[in-house]
Each structure stands twice: as structure tokens, then as C-alpha cells.
Amino acid sequence: MTVDEAVESFLEEERPYLELKRRGEPEEVANVIVFLCSDRASFVNGSNYRVDAGSVATI
Numbered sequence: 101m102t103v104d105e106a107v108e109s110f111l112e113e114e115r116p117y118l119e120l121k122r123r124g125e126p127e128e129v130a131n132v133i134v135f136l137c138s139d140r141a142s143f144v145n146g147s148n149y150r151v152d153a154g155s156v157a158t159i
Contacts, residue, residue, distance in 0.1 A: 120153040 101109075111118055132151045135141055 118153050122153070124151065124153055 107123060111121065111123070129151050132149055136144065136149070
């Protein structure tokens with residue numbers, strides 16, 4: 101089994117709620133962090149941002 105096959109199998113079996121059916125890229129997580137550190141997020145207060153493509157079914 102290749103690494104890609106192992107990842108695909110894990111996502112199918114252990115993360116059935118994963119909407120995008122793939123792992124996230126570091127840049128995708130970084131984009132949320134950059135937004136939260138920017139002036140555009142100046143009115144954000146006390147929010148939770150899940151950057152997990154739905155891998156956790158509930159909070």
C-alpha cells in the first residue's frame with residue numbers, strides 16, 4: 101500500500117464527515133491565520149474557526 105492509498109483509506113474510514121475528501125494544505129490553514137491577524141478581522145471577537153474540512157462531526 102502506498103502512502104497516498106493509506107491516507108485515502110484513513111480518510112474514508114476514520115473521517116467520514118470530511119467534506120472535501122482530502123487532507124488540507126498548510127497554505128489553507130495559514131490563510132485563516134493570516135486573515136485573523138489582519139485588519140480585515142478587526143471586528144472578530146470570540147469566534148471559533150474550524151479549519152478541518154469537516155473532519156470533526158461535532159464540536
